[in-house]
Amino acid sequence: MSMPEVRFVLFGAIIAGGLCACTDSPEVNESALTTTNTAATASALLPSLGQAVSESALRDIDLIVLPDGSNLPEGSGTAAQGQAVYEAKCAACHGVDGTVAIRGVPALAGGSLSAPQPTLTVGSYWPYASTLFDYIRRAMPPTEPKSLSNSEVYQLSAYVLYLNNIIDRDQLMDRSTLPQVPMPNHAGFVDQSAL
Amino acid sequence: MAHNNDFDHVAGNGLINRRHLLELGLAGLGAAATGSALAAEATPAIQPWQKTPGPGPSGYGAPSPATAHLQRLAATPNSAAPGTGSSRTPLQHLRGTLTPNSLHFERHHSGVPAIDPAQHQLVIHGLVAQPLVFSYEDLLAYPLHSRVYFLECSGNSGANTAPNPDDGTAASLHGLLSCAEWTGVSLSTLLDQAGVDPAATWVTATGADAASMGRSIPLGKAMDDVLIALYQNGEPIRPEQGYPMRLFVPGWEGNVSVKWLTQIKLTDQPANFRDETSRYTDLLADGRSLQFTFPMGVKSLITSPSGQMVLRRQGVHQITGLAWSGHGAIRQVQVSADGGQSWADARLETVNQGLSLTRFHLPWLWQGGPATLQSRATDARGNVQPGRDSWLAQYGANRYHYNAIQSWAVSAQGEVKNVYA
Numbered sequence: 084m085s086m087p088e089v090r091f092v093l094f095g096a097i098i099a100g101g102l103c104a105c106t107d108s109p110e111v112n113e114s115a116l117t118t119t120n121t122a123a124t125a126s127a128l129l130p131s132l133g134q135a136v137s138e139s140a141l142r143d144i145d146l147i148v149l150p151d152g153s154n155l156p157e158g159s160g161t162a163a164q165g166q167a168v169y170e171a172k173c174a175a176c177h178g179v180d181g182t183v184a185i186r187g188v189p190a191l192a193g194g195s196l197s198a199p200q201p202t203l204t205v206g207s208y209w210p211y212a213s214t215l216f217d218y219i220r221r222a223m224p225p226t227e228p229k230s231l232s233n234s235e236v237y238q239l240s241a242y243v244l245y246l247n248n249i250i251d252r253d254q255l256m257d258r259s260t261l262p263q264v265p266m267p268n269h270a271g272f273v274d275q276s277a278l
Numbered sequence: 279m280a281h282n283n284d285f286d287h288v289a290g291n292g293l294i295n296r297r298h299l300l301e302l303g304l305a306g307l308g309a310a311a312t313g314s315a316l317a318a319e320a321t322p323a324i325q326p327w328q329k330t331p332g333p334g335p336s337g338y339g340a341p342s343p344a345t346a347h348l349q350r351l352a353a354t355p356n357s358a359a360p361g362t363g364s365s366r367t368p369l370q371h372l373r374g375t376l377t378p379n380s381l382h383f384e385r386h387h388s389g390v391p392a393i394d395p396a397q398h399q400l401v402i403h404g405l406v407a408q409p410l411v412f413s414y415e416d417l418l419a420y421p422l423h424s425r426v427y428f429l430e431c432s433g434n435s436g437a438n439t440a441p442n443p444d445d446g447t448a449a450s451l452h453g454l455l456s457c458a459e460w461t462g463v464s465l466s467t468l469l470d471q472a473g474v475d476p477a478a479t480w481v482t483a484t485g486a487d488a489a490s491m492g493r494s495i496p497l498g499k500a501m502d503d504v505l506i507a508l509y510q511n512g513e514p515i516r517p518e519q520g521y522p523m524r525l526f527v528p529g530w531e532g533n534v535s536v537k538w539l540t541q542i543k544l545t546d547q548p549a550n551f552r553d554e555t556s557r558y559t560d561l562l563a564d565g566r567s568l569q570f571t572f573p574m575g576v577k578s579l580i581t582s583p584s585g586q587m588v589l590r591r592q593g594v595h596q597i598t599g600l601a602w603s604g605h606g607a608i609r610q611v612q613v614s615a616d617g618g619q620s621w622a623d624a625r626l627e628t629v630n631q632g633l634s635l636t637r638f639h640l641p642w643l644w645q646g647g648p649a650t651l652q653s654r655a656t657d658a659r660g661n662v663q664p665g666r667d668s669w670l671a672q673y674g675a676n677r678y679h680y681n682a683i684q685s686w687a688v689s690a691q692g693e694v695k696n697v698y699a
């Protein structure tokens with residue numbers, strides 16, 4: 084590992100007792116520093132090591148899709164297109180119709196919240212369709228996450244929604260239509276974050 | 279032999295005054311412990327290991343072979359979801375309040391990534407003036423802050439929501455709980471350097487594991503006491519705890535403390551990740567669901583005697599356990615030996631620092647009768663740990679954020695068992 088390039092203001096002068104040859108910082112009056120205990124002084128004592136980066140350079144690593152569809156990529160797919168991908172890559176765990184729940188693997192379709200043992204599926208529980216794309220792209224299939232193309236992720240999102248009778252088999256899902264899909268339990272959540 | 283009325287009883291079924299116990303002295307204690315003044319005489323001897331040199335120093339220490347039973351309780355691997363699962367801290371075998379790093383509980387959503395710290399990057403972007411990238415080495419150069427905090431999975435103790443009590447141990451029922459000294463950089467420091475946009479209200483955190491586990495946290499908390507933790511109990515954090523860096527969100531449900539932290543994105547709304555919608559939300563009896571239930575509720579647990587232990591003698595036993603709250607310090611722990619009919623204050627052993635574990639003790643005279651041991655914690659805000667029935671009445675079929683009173687039944691044979699009381 085190489086030594087970090089330290090871009091400090093007063094930090095180096097303090098740690099080197101004012102004798103550091105590697106900085107042109109003016110001599111620091113330490114008693115003045117201790118009596119001027121302001122936020123500005125505190126931040127001046129901090130290193131500032133973050134390397135600037137542009138948002139566009141982060142496009143490939145930023146997989147976060149917000150409920151309003153922000154950051155959904157190009158591409159599109161229908162449930163009809165997604166069936167083959169689903170049956171090849173998802174059905175072994177989730178079942179052909181998405182209702183199979185085996186240990187640690189949840190059912191995707193069907194279910195009810197009012198049953199004595201509620202079944203929390205995409206159709207019965209999830210508040211946003213955006214979460215489907217977000218989660219499939221980042222984490223599925225579990226043995227090979229991030230291996231699907233964006234269009235495959237749209238196709239699979241459409242297929243899971245179709246299995247839940249939320250969209251039609253030929254309804255095109257893309258960056259503008261997916262966030263608009265009305266989810267049955269959308270109004271079921273109470274935000275506790277302000278408590 | 280000490281008799282029942284030799285003790286200063288503070289609550290029913292044998293809970294006794296610890297000060298009285300001290301005054302009684304060792305002779306009285308010994309008699310009470312053995313039930314007889316005529317114990318067999320001890321025969322000390324020089325042991326073999328006193329007659330030959332042992333092995334020399336080692337590079338990284340290991341526990342005694344005699345404590346090989348001190349293991350995390352790991353769930354069996356799941357081939358359908360490789361790397362997912364949890365292991366639980368053996369709370370019943372530990373004392374004090376700090377969890378050894380090798381025994382800190384685990385919960386992974388796609389296994390433990392093998393991260394090269396020289397290649398690891400932390401990106402801070404979104405609603406900031408200047409997106410920034412930090413290396414592990416960069417973060418080590420910042421001022422580091424150390425605090426002792428508990429960490430509890432929001433699914434901890436969920437087994438006790440089942441209709442019938444599982445015959446489990448403190449570890450199997452409640453072991454998704456640990457406590458450590460966490461050392462790291464204040465997240466607010468790095469957010470300040472990136473320049474928080476006034477439109478930002480939430481911070482999303484993403485890990486570098488294969489599942490890219492993500493959670494959303496309100497900006498207010500992120501600017502308050504959240505750390506990017508680099509050290510755990512003095513050493514670099516373990517791979518299973520997020521090496522080289524994890525978010526640490528004090529007092530809040532465990533999985534917001536995102537491990538292997540690689541991305542912080544500021545937003546004007548929560549991301550509603552899978553693990554804050556489909557999971558870690560509280561489905562209530564009325565069909566609504568609570569989302570973003572962040573602070574872990576006030577809670578306590580007797581760790582000894584506890585499930586599957588056996589009391590092998592009558593006499594004085596030390597009831598001990600742990601108490602904690604995501605809302606602040608623990609103010610009081612009460613203990614009952616008669617299933618909640620009467621309560622006595624336990625002694626709080628540890629310095630009462632908020633958002634960490636507090637250990638409590640209370641002596642108990644067991645004379646061979648049935649008993650139901652319980653503890654009930656109150657935090658500095660006045661929150662009182664609920665009973666199981668009142669918790670279920672509020673939360674119904676939900677399994678997350680269970681903080682109800684734990685009941686351990688002691689049989690006439692001294693067997694300790696998880697019960698609902």
